[in-house]
Amino acid sequence: MVDQPLWEHIGSSFVSHYYHMFDNDRSQLGSIYIDASCLTWEGQQFQGKRAIVEKLTVSLSVYLLLCSKVTHNSQVSDCSSMRSSCIFGQQVAPQKQGFSENSDYSLPFTKIAHSITAQDHQPTPDCCILSMVVGQLKADDDPIMGFHQSFILKNINDAWVCTNDMFRLAIHNFG
Amino acid sequence: MVDQPLWEHIGSSFVSHYYHMFDNDRSQLGSIYIDASCLTWEGQQFQGKRAIVEKLTVSLSVYLLLCSKVTHNSQVSDCSSMRSSCIFGQQVAPQKQGFSENSDYSLPFTKIAHSITAQDHQPTPDCCILSMVVGQLKADDDPIMGFHQSFILKNINDAWVCTNDMFRLAIHNFG
Numbered sequence: 001m002v003d004q005p006l007w008e009h010i011g012s013s014f015v016s017h018y019y020h021m022f023d024n025d026r027s028q029l030g031s032i033y034i035d036a037s038c039l040t041w042e043g044q045q046f047q048g049k050r051a052i053v054e055k056l057t058v059s060l061s062v063y064l065l066l067c068s069k070v071t072h073n074s075q076v077s078d079c080s081s082m083r084s085s086c087i088f089g090q091q092v093a094p095q096k097q098g099f100s101e102n103s104d105y106s107l108p109f110t111k112i113a114h115s116i117t118a119q120d121h122q123p124t125p126d127c128c129i130l131s132m133v134v135g136q137l138k139a140d141d142d143p144i145m146g147f148h149q150s151f152i153l154k155n156i157n158d159a160w161v162c163t164n165d166m167f168r169l170a171i172h173n174f175g
Numbered sequence: 176m177v178d179q180p181l182w183e184h185i186g187s188s189f190v191s192h193y194y195h196m197f198d199n200d201r202s203q204l205g206s207i208y209i210d211a212s213c214l215t216w217e218g219q220q221f222q223g224k225r226a227i228v229e230k231l232t233v234s235l236s237v238y239l240l241l242c243s244k245v246t247h248n249s250q251v252s253d254c255s256s257m258r259s260s261c262i263f264g265q266q267v268a269p270q271k272q273g274f275s276e277n278s279d280y281s282l283p284f285t286k287i288a289h290s291i292t293a294q295d296h297q298p299t300p301d302c303c304i305l306s307m308v309v310g311q312l313k314a315d316d317d318p319i320m321g322f323h324q325s326f327i328l329k330n331i332n333d334a335w336v337c338t339n340d341m342f343r344l345a346i347h348n349f350g
Contacts, residue, residue: 036300038297038298040295040296040297040307043293043295045297117346117347118218118343120215120218120341120343121215122213122215122220122339122341123213124301124303124327124338124339125211125301125303125329125338126299126300126301126303128299128300128301130305130325130327130339130341132215132307132323132325132341132343134323134343134345134347135347136347146321146345146347148307148309148323148345150305150307150325150341152299152305152327154300163299163300164297164299164305166295166297166305166307166325168293168295168307168309170309170321170323170345171292172292172309172310172311172321
């Protein structure tokens with residue numbers, strides 16, 4: 001038996017749970033977030049369980065469909081001008097993008113699958129866990145895309161929740 | 176003037192400072208770490224200012240040289256068996272790899288340059304800052320490689336230090 005550190009065990013269990021839910025029923029992802037949780041998704045910031053789940057269930061589907069059309073020679077758009085503030089203790093509404101406030105979960109693809117290339121976990125000075133995932137995802141028959149995601153996990157009332165979540169597709173302006 | 180949140184300002188300043196030092200004089204990187212800092216570098220864990228700087232200055236140079244020979248069709252090696260423990264309050268010695276305890280800073284390449292594709296920053300519940308960077312690096316005339324890096328920054332005695340650092344090259348087993 002390998003003596004696996006506690007944070008490795010908790011981190012890898014979380015990662016497995018997260019992507020399993022993501023690939024099978026994203027509407028259940030709210031169970032891992034709290035109202036103080038922040039998601040930065042391709043440069044856009046959201047706070048709170050509801051705003052995050054809404055983003056992950058509706059907007060992400062549309063975005064990935066669009067990204068699958070992007071070649072690696074294309075310039076990644078600068079989303080900074082669309083960012084909203086993300087302050088603890090302040091509920092920030094999802095951004096106005098036509099679909100981000102829509103709770104209709106009908107998706108433009110029928111399935112999505114994540115494949116994890118590597119994952120790392122570390123304890124933080126404040127007894128949280130930092131997890132970083134590098135992997136690939138595939139939506140329906142669209143091209144495989146690399147992605148990068150980081151989480152901070154915190155134990156609150158004997159349960160581990162995700163307080164911070166950052167996601168980026170690995171799309172560079174090669175050349 | 177855009178009203179930039181404090182964590183965005185601190186995080187982006189850190190990222191700029193970090194990669195400037197990295198590309199120009201890595202031996203100065205010790206100034207941003209403390210003895211409790213953890214680095215997970217391609218799955219290998221190091222703790223403490225000295226072990227981290229030693230890894231970044233000597234081992235990284237050799238590793239990047241080797242990685243530049245790796246094609247995207249190659250399987251990424253599993254470094255898990257080489258990992259050392261990374262526990263706060265316990266100094267972990269750098270791993271024995273022939274060169275990791277060597278303080279000779281002569282490098283197998285003359286220059287390295289990072290290009291940042293995207294960076295994100297968030298406040299954490301414990302008043303730290305989580306920063307995530309997606310970018311590309313180039314060592315001498317070797318092929319450009321994508322990379323992912325995550326940091327946690329903490330304010331200690333009115334100075335921001337890096338307590339957690341994770342680095343991965345974006346090498347997937349496509350296919």
